[in-house]
Amino acid sequence: MPLAAPTRYAVIGNPVAHSKSPWIHARFAEQTGQQLAYGTICAPVDEFASQVRDFFAAGGGGLNVTVPFKLQAFDLAQDHASARARAAGAVNTLWMSNGQLHGCNTDGVGLVNDLRRLGARLAGARVLLAGAGGAARGIVLPLIEAGCASIDIANRTPARAVELAASFAGAGHGAALRGTSYADLPAGTQWDLVINATASSLSDEAPPLPARAYAAGGLAYDLMYAARPTAFMRQAAADGAAGTADGLGMLVEQAAESFFIWRGVRPDPAPVLADLRKQLSA
Missing domain, CATH: 3.40.50.10860 (Leucine Dehydrogenase, chain A, domain 1)
Structure with a gap:
């Protein structure tokens, strides 16, 4: 047979x-x-x-x-x-x-699982998400479900960031969501996790994040991946991030x-x- x-x-x-x-x-x-x-x-x-x-x-x-x-x-x-x-x-x-x-x-759960592999503390984490397009939309709910305390979404077009934050406002789990422009990110705020969900790394550029954005032990994660550290990862290392990772x-x-x-x-x-x-x- x-x-x-x-x-x-x-x-x-x-x-x-x-x-x-x-x-x-x-x-x-x-x-x-x-x-x-x-x-x-x-x-x-x-x-x-x-x-x-x-x-x-x-x-x-x-x-x-x-x-x-x-x-x-x-x-x-x-x-x-x-x-x-x-x-x-x-x-x-x-x-x-x-x-x-x-x-x-499965993109969002894939991200959360990789963050956990890297030892990131997600419960109670303060997150800065750069970008408000499709890549960002796919990861917000899994981050909320993982117990992140707050997610600030920054975008060059702030209306898109505001809309994205508002669309998950009723997701539960107590996470505080806010959409804004890069320029209007709250001064002096530091985040435990900064995620680059923009396509900036494809042109070897980094999003315009504020200086000293990383809390002690803060992690920078680029959804893009490459053979060498992306521009976002290099920016994060120079700004004092404790760790950097790409999206592989x-x-x-x-x-x-x-x-x-x-x-x-x-x-x-x-x-x-x-x-x-x-x-x-x-």
Whole structure:
């Protein structure tokens, strides 16, 4: 009797050839003894929905969704979207259950898990979040649920920061949220955790944060990752941050959460992250 073909998974985006997801999920599969095949789908920008339908109609097990399709993925799966996805307004993980398309956003929980790996104290933490776009929206609720005491959201367009803070005002857990411009951040305030959710690092720039922004033991975390410290990380080190980190760990952790959703098995991200860091450094 021939062996059944392994269940297919993929990351869908445009562009997508650069994605680390196939390598990461292949390592997770080896580690946990799961039989699966994981590839890439470069979808034309106007054919995302049809590509998703065709993938699952052919028996696909799950899709990771990357730029520029996370909002469209939410639209497709909003009837069966997780609380994380609804809070983010975006989906990066799709799967079928009982004939219905389901969606989740694992970015925020991936960040929180990586922060905990780094030893960050989140309960009672004062957080400064630079940026109010989609990347920021996806991480606010998990930070609130992790027990952060306050989150100041700063953005070049302050109205977007104010709107983002207001949209989570009723999330509970007692966190104080405030949206503002960079210039109007309260003078003399120091934060335990500063997160760069802007795309500034892509142009080797840092957001215009106030000087002496870091409390004792403060951590700077850039959602972007690179072979060398980003401009934001360099800025933070010069400003006295006790530690800096980029988003490579978040990338692996969010993938681990997707893998768990699909397969019901939680892989160990640590050795995969270590190998990926070596590759990036090389």
